[in-house]
Amino acid sequence: MNFKRFGVPAVVAVTAALALSSCAANEGGGSATPEESTSTLSGTIDAAGASSQGSAQEAWVAAFQTANPDVTINYDPSGSGAGREAFIAGGVDFAGSDSYLKDEELAGEFAACAPDTKAIDLPVYISPIAVIFNVEGVDELNLDSATLAKIFKGDITKWNDPAIAALNEGAALPDATITAVHRSDDSGTTKNFADYLNQTAADVWAEEPSDTFPYQTGEGAQGTSGVVDAVTNGVNTIGYADASRAGDLGVAKIKVGDEFVGYSPEAAAAVVAESPLVEGREANDLAIALDRTTTDPSHYPLVLVSYAIVCQEYADAAQGELVKSYVSYLASEEGQSLSAEQAGSAPLSSELGEQVQAALETVK
Amino acid sequence: MTPPEASTITAKQRPGDRIFSTATLVAGVLILVTLAAVAIFLVAQSLPAFTAVADDFKGDAENFWQYVWPLVFGTIWAAALALIMAVPLSIGIALFISHYAPRRLAQGLGYIIDLLAAVPSVVFGLWGITVLAPAVQPFYTTLTEWFGWFPLFAGPVSGTGRTILTVAVVLAVMILPIVTALCREIFLQTPVLHEEAALALGATRWEMIKLAVLPFGRPGIISASMLGLGRALGETMVVAMVLSPSAIISFAVLQSQNPTTIAANIALNFPEAHDIGVNILIATGLMLFTITLAVNMVARYIVERRKEFSGAN
Numbered sequence: 001m002n003f004k005r006f007g008v009p010a011v012v013a014v015t016a017a018l019a020l021s022s023c024a025a026n027e028g029g030g031s032a033t034p035e036e037s038t039s040t041l042s043g044t045i046d047a048a049g050a051s052s053q054g055s056a057q058e059a060w061v062a063a064f065q066t067a068n069p070d071v072t073i074n075y076d077p078s079g080s081g082a083g084r085e086a087f088i089a090g091g092v093d094f095a096g097s098d099s100y101l102k103d104e105e106l107a108g109e110f111a112a113c114a115p116d117t118k119a120i121d122l123p124v125y126i127s128p129i130a131v132i133f134n135v136e137g138v139d140e141l142n143l144d145s146a147t148l149a150k151i152f153k154g155d156i157t158k159w160n161d162p163a164i165a166a167l168n169e170g171a172a173l174p175d176a177t178i179t180a181v182h183r184s185d186d187s188g189t190t191k192n193f194a195d196y197l198n199q200t201a202a203d204v205w206a207e208e209p210s211d212t213f214p215y216q217t218g219e220g221a222q223g224t225s226g227v228v229d230a231v232t233n234g235v236n237t238i239g240y241a242d243a244s245r246a247g248d249l250g251v252a253k254i255k256v257g258d259e260f261v262g263y264s265p266e267a268a269a270a271v272v273a274e275s276p277l278v279e280g281r282e283a284n285d286l287a288i289a290l291d292r293t294t295t296d297p298s299h300y301p302l303v304l305v306s307y308a309i310v311c312q313e314y315a316d317a318a319q320g321e322l323v324k325s326y327v328s329y330l331a332s333e334e335g336q337s338l339s340a341e342q343a344g345s346a347p348l349s350s351e352l353g354e355q356v357q358a359a360l361e362t363v364k
Numbered sequence: 365m366t367p368p369e370a371s372t373i374t375a376k377q378r379p380g381d382r383i384f385s386t387a388t389l390v391a392g393v394l395i396l397v398t399l400a401a402v403a404i405f406l407v408a409q410s411l412p413a414f415t416a417v418a419d420d421f422k423g424d425a426e427n428f429w430q431y432v433w434p435l436v437f438g439t440i441w442a443a444a445l446a447l448i449m450a451v452p453l454s455i456g457i458a459l460f461i462s463h464y465a466p467r468r469l470a471q472g473l474g475y476i477i478d479l480l481a482a483v484p485s486v487v488f489g490l491w492g493i494t495v496l497a498p499a500v501q502p503f504y505t506t507l508t509e510w511f512g513w514f515p516l517f518a519g520p521v522s523g524t525g526r527t528i529l530t531v532a533v534v535l536a537v538m539i540l541p542i543v544t545a546l547c548r549e550i551f552l553q554t555p556v557l558h559e560e561a562a563l564a565l566g567a568t569r570w571e572m573i574k575l576a577v578l579p580f581g582r583p584g585i586i587s588a589s590m591l592g593l594g595r596a597l598g599e600t601m602v603v604a605m606v607l608s609p610s611a612i613i614s615f616a617v618l619q620s621q622n623p624t625t626i627a628a629n630i631a632l633n634f635p636e637a638h639d640i641g642v643n644i645l646i647a648t649g650l651m652l653f654t655i656t657l658a659v660n661m662v663a664r665y666i667v668e669r670r671k672e673f674s675g676a677n
Contacts (some may be wrong), residue, residue: 085638
């Protein structure tokens with residue numbers, strides 16, 4: 001009876017809400033002022049790749065389509081490997097990827113590119129990875145990479161282990177078992193986390209970094225939100241996740257040089273800016289060999305860098321022009337501040353941003 | 365009297381008859397074609413996986429059988445745990461509805477059980493991860509402290525409660541409606557004569573159920589359980605969301621490392637799989653297909669064999 005009285009208006013309200021809110025991305029917002037919509041770009045860009053860029057790409061696509069009403073962009077967050085594969089096969093116009101192109105991939109042909117030209121890697125998305133924890137009575141936690149590696153490898157099993165206690169003087173560490181939560185699905189976050197441990201504590205973390213968590217220890221959870229949920233709802237837990245998702249959880253500081261450093265967008269961008277480019281690549285290829293062994297305490301070396309992989313020269317020049325303008329928007333200050341706001345990424349340093357723009361100038 | 369000549373009496377074929385019989389034939393053939401198409405797809409796509417080398421597999425597996433064996437174990441183990449919890453409970457609920465509850469209460473209860481079947485599995489997954497797992501974690505801790513000597517409850521306990529036991533509880537809740545509904549229907553069909561005869565001989569109500577209802581319903585209970593098992597074996601989202609998976613074989617139900625299921629493993633790894641990784645996942649799907657087929661065939665066999673003794677005919 002109550003349902004009858006309130007149900008009908010509720011159904012009408014829901015239907016109306018659905019009907020009224022179902023505008024396309026490039027209709028909404030009302031920010032499409034006349035001078036912006038004079039854009040001459042038109043066409044469709046298909047892209048696929050890293051899910052880490054997913055929420056940033058959503059924001060970028062919406063903003064770019066608003067500014068260029070005749071452009072349609074589809075980004076399928078199917079994963080870095082799948083994205084690179086689709087790009088090599090010519091299925092998509094550019095790929096988003098948490099790893100730069102491998103040498104053997106560069107040695108092959110790229111179907112979307114002009115014959116005998118190669119693809120280049122352009123960093124467009126930097127995200128610090130936070131080590132999150134939920135331990136009763138502990139608000140702050142300092143860890144060095146060897147201890148962190150031992151915790152996730154299962155060598156350290158108690159919170160009051162001497163190795164942790166030595167780094168956290170005065171903290172009331174409980175005599176409780178550590179539950180270390182890692183990603184159960186493949187993830188660039190895992191790869192970058194493992195790469196950090198492998199570079200800085202190779203004697204503990206000997207496994208080659210890959211998208212899959214290498215050890216049969218600790219606890220697995222699906223996706224970033226799964227890890228955050230598991231750490232939040234569990235007891236005496238620790239995990240790693242994109243920093244933007246850490247929320248109210250405790251975030252451990254990691255040891256860089258002689259100091260313990262918490263994540264910040266600036267520190268994350270700094271380590272990327274200071275790292276050298278991968279050697280033996282084309283001049284315009286901005287693949288970054290992240291130097292996670294930095295001892296500069298203004299750096300936060302636990303970061304994820306995600307690339308847009310584009311052709312140096314597209315087989316279809318008009319399509320090349322379109323991709324070029326979109327990727328150049330991603331790397332622009334405007335695009336970077338949008339993703340910082342919407343996805344919690346760390347904006348590219350202005351120097352790196354300029355390098356990306358310069359590389360894009362040469363894309364045809 | 366001459367025997368009727370069957371050949372001379374032929375019903376006139378009307379268009380309606382022809383259309384209807386063709387339509388049913390097409391429907392019947394279509395289901396076979398669909399099944400065959402799925403089987404052919406699975407086998408064809410799986411072939412490369414059987415010859416894959418150690419580098420193609422995640423973890424330490426060196427060939428396909430090493431890779432898939434813990435998954436097969438996890439699939440059966442999780443489903444079996446769920447079944448152990450769900451079937452006795454379902455029989456109890458069904459008996460209460462069919463033989464004990466007052467009529468009005470029985471109807472209401474029946475509706476509520478059916479409603480449970482309408483909850484999407486992803487909702488059960490969310491419930492498992494945000495409500496059930498944190499709620500049972502302290503209980504698990506106590507269990508390992510007191511009964512840690514028993515291999516099932518061996519420590520160290522998971523700090524989040526996202527273990528295979530939690531998954532089995534959620535799976536049990538999910539298969540409860542289907543098993544209960546079928547059992548209830550079967551119990552209601554017990555011949556009233558059998559029940560009255562038992563009561564007339566001085567049996568109590570419990571004895572009457574034991575003598576008349578349960579033997580009559582046994583094949584029904586088994587086929588209901590097998591349907592539930594089928595759902596538990598194939599359930600994907602709940603396991604993927606709630607379980608903390610590892611590629612291990614372990615009977616301990618309270619630890620952080622749990623054997624995962626085939627369906628959940630496919631759901632977790634497919635999004636980022638490429639090249640031969642896809643073939644390997646499809647080959648594990650083929651294994652699941654084979655297991656469910658085998659389970660259903662065994663159930664059929666049991667039901668067929670028991671039918672004669674049940675008094676159902």
